[in-house]
Amino acid sequence: MPVLEEFISIKASSAEVKRFLTDPVLINQWLSPVMMIEPIEGELMTTGSSYLLRLKTLALVQATPYRVDKVEDGNIVQSFTGPWTGHNTWRWFPRDDVTIVLNRIDYEINNPAVRVFFNGLGIPFFALDMKVQLSQLRRLIENRPQSSPTPRAQIATES
Template identity: 50%
Template structure:
């Protein structure tokens, strides 16, 4: 089992952070450009919704993410496809800040793909996770201008 986990502290209330983590338009501002989210069923990040997450570098290959738990403090997604496991987004108040946790636990059943993921893929995925959380923080704190306003 591969486990990747990152945290970020954001100067904003939990409700604001939740909006950025769940609103599809806002997500486009901070999510990695290497990741494509294709809706399958339901509205993105709502309980029971499904979407396909694929990496641009793997073309059409990817995994289905299903929101299996959802409340005002966390989202748990079950992953099934090229990689299998769970992704957790959790956020909670810490004074005037909100701590955001992103934790992914997964396995890669395909031996040839697993070799890549355990090697370079894991390093790049961890870096990409860190960059996304930093972009989320900068966007919410007003230190990064959303692309929609920059045009």
């Protein structure tokens, strides 16, 4: 089974990374601009939920149904079927002062014509798209507004 895999380090806690990988509002902020998620069943990004992943720019391409198989600390596993079948896995773990985030897609394309197209044009596109999404995720998390100190904390630091 072919694999696409990318990883990145993010200056944030594992809990913060999980929040950005599972909160639908936050997902839409780092998700590739060419992709759109349409919830089908359940609360998005919870175990057992399902959604369609659609390419906005290629309206003729069939949306791919995804099902969230597992959500736990450090690991999200989703399965997909459609033009291609397989698993999309997100893993993250702390290392020193950063969290390493890995996105891995194990897939199989049964249609020979689609496989030729994907191997020629799709792989470079999806590999670049994975890098862009991970970079956007890092930028969003690392540049999030820090909570401002409470007035009491400000008074204490000014004394």
